[in-house]
Amino acid sequence: MTLRRRGEKATISIQEHMAIDVCPGPTRPIKQISDYFPRFPRGLPPDAGPRAAAPPDAPARPAVAGAGRRSPSDGAREDDEDVDQLFGAYGSSPGPSPGPSPARPPAKPPEDEPDADGYESDDCTALGTLDFSLLYDQENNALHCTITKAKGLKPMDHNGLADPYVKLHLLPGASKANKLRTKTLRNTLNPTWNETLTYYGITDEDMIRKTLRISVCDEDKFRHNEFIGETRVPLKKLKPNHTKTFSICLEKQLPVDKTEDKSLEERGRILISLKYSSQKQGLLVGIVRCAHLAAMDANGYSDPYVKTYLRPDVDKKSKHKTAVKKKTLNPEFNEEFCYEIKHGDLAKKSLEVTVWDYDIGKSNDFIGGVVLGIHAKGERLKHWFDCLKNKDKRIERWHTLTSELPGAVLSD
Numbered sequence: 001m002t003l004r005r006r007g008e009k010a011t012i013s014i015q016e017h018m019a020i021d022v023c024p025g026p027t028r029p030i031k032q033i034s035d036y037f038p039r040f041p042r043g044l045p046p047d048a049g050p051r052a053a054a055p056p057d058a059p060a061r062p063a064v065a066g067a068g069r070r071s072p073s074d075g076a077r078e079d080d081e082d083v084d085q086l087f088g089a090y091g092s093s094p095g096p097s098p099g100p101s102p103a104r105p106p107a108k109p110p111e112d113e114p115d116a117d118g119y120e121s122d123d124c125t126a127l128g129t130l131d132f133s134l135l136y137d138q139e140n141n142a143l144h145c146t147i148t149k150a151k152g153l154k155p156m157d158h159n160g161l162a163d164p165y166v167k168l169h170l171l172p173g174a175s176k177a178n179k180l181r182t183k184t185l186r187n188t189l190n191p192t193w194n195e196t197l198t199y200y201g202i203t204d205e206d207m208i209r210k211t212l213r214i215s216v217c218d219e220d221k222f223r224h225n226e227f228i229g230e231t232r233v234p235l236k237k238l239k240p241n242h243t244k245t246f247s248i249c250l251e252k253q254l255p256v257d258k259t260e261d262k263s264l265e266e267r268g269r270i271l272i273s274l275k276y277s278s279q280k281q282g283l284l285v286g287i288v289r290c291a292h293l294a295a296m297d298a299n300g301y302s303d304p305y306v307k308t309y310l311r312p313d314v315d316k317k318s319k320h321k322t323a324v325k326k327k328t329l330n331p332e333f334n335e336e337f338c339y340e341i342k343h344g345d346l347a348k349k350s351l352e353v354t355v356w357d358y359d360i361g362k363s364n365d366f367i368g369g370v371v372l373g374i375h376a377k378g379e380r381l382k383h384w385f386d387c388l389k390n391k392d393k394r395i396e397r398w399h400t401l402t403s404e405l406p407g408a409v410l411s412d
Contacts, residue, residue: 127229127250128153128189130166130216134233136207138240141398143199145212147182149192156218156226161187163220164228168197169213170206171232176300177268177292177329184219200330201269201291201398207235216250227253267368267401268293268329270306272353273336274372274387275394282340283310285351287322288396293329296357296365301327303358304367310339311350324358346388350375355401368401
């Protein structure tokens with residue numbers, strides 16, 4: 001073992017740091033580890049200068065030679081301890097004075113140093129890594145998520161493997177309405193999906209305030225699926241129309257703020273097209289699709305359909321209705337209705353669009369709606385005016401459904 005004078009603080013070489021046994025409680029270095037890893041130090045540290053220098057009354061001598069010379073009080077020291085003194089303990093060179101060496105700040109434990117790779121701990125890397133890419137198609141209001149592959153996933157089954165799949169949620173407001181998932185790959189810890197999942201109806205506002213949560217899970221046939229790891233990507237990190245590739249270490253499950261989810265709860269989105277046809281002398285209203293609708297049934301889905309009215313409707317003949325789409329929160333309708341009306345009269349009208357959940361034997365449930373017209377605001381008003389200004393031009397816009405419509409009759 002390495003001897004030291006009374007009152008002198010213990011120093012730990014870099015080799016001894018590497019051999020510290022990490023365990024609960026205080027850490028203690030293994031003695032004489034420098035005997036097994038002898039090497040010259042790569043220069044002295046900046047704070048080692050005053051300690052390596054000799055006292056003013058002592059004759060000048062090289063720092064290394066002074067570190068290796070034995071004083072009378074060290075006569076019983078073994079030769080192998082000189083090796084430790086020369087190669088490992090260069091920061092505490094003995095001087096002729098028996099007094100304590102100058103105080104030095106305590107060395108920072110290696111576990112407090114930041115990881116160069118940015119990972120939080122070994123537990124994080126034990127869950128595996130995930131490769132994927134994201135693309136925000138601004139023109140079509142779509143977010144494309146390509147799940148490429150995973151590596152080194154944590155084994156979840158008795159055979160030491162897993163049956164992994166990936167699911168996506170948009171936060172805040174995670175629900176079945178905005179859940180997407182890949183297929184399941186059996187008996188592998190290094191799955192390759194190469195599967196693209198797409199969110200429709202994503203606006204620039206969503207890209208600023210929403211976060212994409214990507215979770216990797218293990219599918220079990222006879223019990224609940226098990227969580228492996230997740231990562232979260234704020235959508236504001238993406239540039240429109242530019243693909244960004246990620247290779248991220250999976251983390252443990254993070255909590256979701258339920259209060260925030262409720263305050264920002266949405267009823268869904270709807271894609272509407274408007275066109276005034278000079279040939280038909282009427283307004284063509286297209287109901288293209290809906291996205292992220294609120295679930296109204298006990299099974300976590302809805303049976304949605306859409307109704308449209310052109311208000312004011314004195315004769316009550318302006319009602320149109322789409323077909324019902326069963327058990328879905330992201331229905332595609334692609335239906336178009338025509339309202340025969342003069343172009344000049346459209347400025348006095350407003351278009352009411354409502355989405356409903358069809359139920360057998362009881363009243364249908366209102367999901368949400370939107371009103372376009374001269375009394376609307378924001379994108380709803382802009383969509384209406386763009387239609388009036390551009391005859392014979394089809395204009396599509398996504399709109400957010402609201403739970404209340406001013407002046408609307410919310411009964412089917």
